Each structure stands twice: as structure tokens, then as C-alpha cells.
Amino acid sequence: MTNTELPIVAITMGDPAGNGPEITVKALADASLYERCRPIVVGDAKMIEQAKAFVNHPEIRVNPVTRVADAMFEAGTIDVFHMDLIEDVASFKLGEVSVEGGNAAFQSVKRTIELAMAGEVDATVTNALNKEAMNLALEPQGMHFDGHTEIYATYTNTKSYTMMLAHHDFRVVHVSTHCSLREACDRVKTPRVLEVIKLGWQACRDLGIESPKIAVAGLNPHAGEHGLFGDEEINEIIPAIELAQAEGIDAVGPCPPDSVFSEMNGGWYDMVVCMYHDQGHIPTKTLGFVYDREAGGWKAVEGVNITLGLPIIRTSVDHGTGFALAGKGTSNELSLVNAIDYALRMARGRG
Incomplete structure (x- = not known):
């Protein structure tokens, strides 16, 4: 299968105050991923650029685009559907609930759904968002969502759906x-x-x-x-x-x-x-989250969240925003990699 035949997978950056940008850079730093799919991050290119330093991948190029068609889809380059969601990265506080972070997370999810519904991407994968931050941002608009599942159901007009964990x-x-x-x-x-x-x-x-x-x-x-x-x-x-x-x-x-x-x-x-x-x-x-007592850290944080019943494919990491880990570069990207691979399996199954 040539590169142009591989499925296009849109990945939301999650709440930018969390570890979503970092685990995204870690996952996309693996060149072998580009042999399985064509990934594009949806969010703010400035936050992905900042995350490169946190995870020590200065060699990776961030390529901001405003159309999926302009993405390069090449290993060593992270294409970002840039939405300019964070006004000033230098003053944006990591690890804290904020209206700006909540709005950024929500807007990236909404745009990702729109891209999938328009047929511009073949599958979607979401990093974690903070429900409190998101609903603080949505409150002035009279909107409220319990989480990703309800956002996807609303913007795809889906009535019959459920959550699957794997x-x-x-x-x-x-x-x-x-x-x-x-x-x-x-x-x-x-x-x-x-x-x-x-x-x-x-x-x-x-x-x-x-x-x-x-x-x-x-x-x-x-x-x-x-x-x-x-x-x-x-x-x-x-x-x-x-x-x-x-x-x-x-x-x-x-x-x-x-x-x-x-x-x-x-x-x-x-x-x-x-x-x-x-x-x-x-x-x-219990199976996917493994804590190493001797090392004093998480050996694995795996698991995938999938929304069933949608007209589009949506998988997600099965963990929170990792506010306490944001900026440290130590977060484990396995859950995101597994979510991408699950999305690809479902894309193949749907033909």
C-alpha cells in the first residue's frame, strides 16, 4: 500500500494544559506509524512545537496547515491542522483548569468531527480533555457536555451509541x-x-x-x-x-x-x-494501568476508548489529561498508539 492509500487519521491535541501534546509528539516521532496511516493533529501548532522541547524531539518539524490536503504525511514531520487556539503560549499555564484550555480542547474536537463527516479524514482519535475546563468555556453559550462521547453523538446526530473500552x-x-x-x-x-x-x-x-x-x-x-x-x-x-x-x-x-x-x-x-x-x-x-512500585512510576498506561454507533470512527486514550505530568515529558504514549491502531482496525473492517 502506497502512502497516498493509507487511511488519514485526525488526532485531537486534547486539553493543551495537559499531557496530550506531549504524548502526541512521542507517538508521531515513531516513523513506523507513518507506514500504517497518515496522521494529522488538530489543534494549535504552537502547543505541539512547545511539546517537542518537553519530550526532547527537537529534530521533528511541525507543519501547520489549514487544509488536510496540504499535509505532507512524512515521518519526521508532524502535520497540524492549525486553529490558533492559544493566544500566548509563553503565558499559558500548564496543569491548570482554564477557559482558554477548555475552549481549545472543545474546538479541536468539533473541527475533527467536521473533517470526518466531510470525508476529509478516515478516522478520528482523541486525546483527553478536562470536563470542568470545557464546560466553563461552553457555559456562556448555554452548552454542556459530559464528555467526548456526547460531543460526538451531538455533532453526528447519533441517537444510538455506547462506550467501548479495550x-x-x-x-x-x-x-x-x-x-x-x-x-x-x-x-x-x-x-x-x-x-x-x-x-x-x-x-x-x-x-x-x-x-x-x-x-x-x-x-x-x-x-x-x-x-x-x-x-x-x-x-x-x-x-x-x-x-x-x-x-x-x-x-x-x-x-x-x-x-x-x-x-x-x-x-x-x-x-x-x-x-x-x-x-x-x-x-x-486494572489490566491496562500498571504501576511499578520499585521504580515509583507507571510502567504502562494503556487502554482504548471507542464510541460505537457513530457514522464515523472515534477512538481515544483511556486516561485523563495528566495535568500533574504536563511539561515533564515523562507521560506514556502507549494508550494513544493503541487508540490509533484500533481506529485503523475499525477502518479496515468498514472497508
Whole structure:
């Protein structure tokens, strides 16, 4: 495959007060990435230029463009769809919540979505944004978003969507995410559980898995123990599984949440449908986030966040903005590299 045939991947810089620009430079400093895709960063070229010094890559050239068509897509050069979002880089404070940083993060995401919807890029990858900073910036406009997922759903006019987390072949999808645990229990309804099973099954197909096997976790301890610890499994989850099976989906469950993730890690399933945020996030991040006690630092911070149900491809790092690490050049770029590779797998699956 020639360079001009490789997928174009748009990467947001994230909140510029965080470590997004740094891990972006680290990831794109690897020349082998340009053998897999044509990456372009969306944000502010001045912040990427500053990040070069933090991560000790002075040899890399930053190429600001205002059209994707003008990007060079060459190893050793980072193309940036420049939006001039930070007024004065020298006075912009790293590691702090700010309206300017929140607005920059939001505007780069919005433009990235627009580029994908217009067909100018083949996939999108997002660095982390700070929800507080973003909503401080949006408040005067009467706007509010819980995070990337809701931004993408709004600007792609998507009604049926969900969050998927992945650590290599360990995958989870969620019936609910950013809401209270009390509300999450109330959201476990047959139509939504069925919707998420189907979204997860299609995602596995997009990843090249011919016959996905989907495990559906229970909501209650021991998946309710036949009604002893709750009846959501009987009244809501089992009917959704049966409807999915009737459509030809290999779905099993409800499975006890305390064992189903170990089973998937052992290769029993291709994905687990989780009933709420932490049920899926905790096992995924336990696998992907590895702290080295002796070295006193993170050995790995891996994991990918994918929004399912969109008309465009969106993957993301599975960690926060890293405000405490900003400017130090020590942040790990593996999650971003994995997010790019997951986006490429999904792009191939969609043909």
C-alpha cells in the first residue's frame, strides 16, 4: 500500500494544559506509524512545537496547515491542522483548569468531527480533555457536555451509541456510563441492553471477528442468584439476551460480574456487556494501568476508548489529561498508539 492509500487519521491535541501534546509528539516521532496511516493533529501548532522541547524531539518539524490536503504525511514531520487556539503560549499555564484550555480542547474536537463527516479524514482519535475546563468555556453559550462521547453523538446526530473500552483483546461495552449508580440501576432496561449487545456485536465484526461471542454481565451479585439478590436479570437482562439470540447473535448470560471478566481474559468471550460505568472500567484499567512500585512510576498506561454507533470512527486514550505530568515529558504514549491502531482496525473492517 502506497502512502497516498493509507487511511488519514485526525488526532485531537486534547486539553493543551495537559499531557496530550506531549504524548502526541512521542507517538508521531515513531516513523513506523507513518507506514500504517497518515496522521494529522488538530489543534494549535504552537502547543505541539512547545511539546517537542518537553519530550526532547527537537529534530521533528511541525507543519501547520489549514487544509488536510496540504499535509505532507512524512515521518519526521508532524502535520497540524492549525486553529490558533492559544493566544500566548509563553503565558499559558500548564496543569491548570482554564477557559482558554477548555475552549481549545472543545474546538479541536468539533473541527475533527467536521473533517470526518466531510470525508476529509478516515478516522478520528482523541486525546483527553478536562470536563470542568470545557464546560466553563461552553457555559456562556448555554452548552454542556459530559464528555467526548456526547460531543460526538451531538455533532453526528447519533441517537444510538455506547462506550467501548479495550485493552488489546479485552473489550467491554456499557449500558450506562456517566450517571449516578442509583440512576444506572434504573437504566437497565431490555431495549437498552439489547441495543448495547447489538452495538458491541457489530463492533467486533468491524474489528474482523467473524463470529463474535458476547457475554452479558448481570447487574446484581452472582447475577441475581435467580431473584434472591434482585430481579433485574429476570425482568430486563434475560429478555434482551433472548431477543439478541433470536437475531442470530451469540450472546450468553447473564454472567456473574465477579467472574466474567476473568473468563473473557482467558479467551472465552470477545466482549462483555456491562451494566454500568465502573463495572467495565475497573477490570479494564486494572489490566491496562500498571504501576511499578520499585521504580515509583507507571510502567504502562494503556487502554482504548471507542464510541460505537457513530457514522464515523472515534477512538481515544483511556486516561485523563495528566495535568500533574504536563511539561515533564515523562507521560506514556502507549494508550494513544493503541487508540490509533484500533481506529485503523475499525477502518479496515468498514472497508
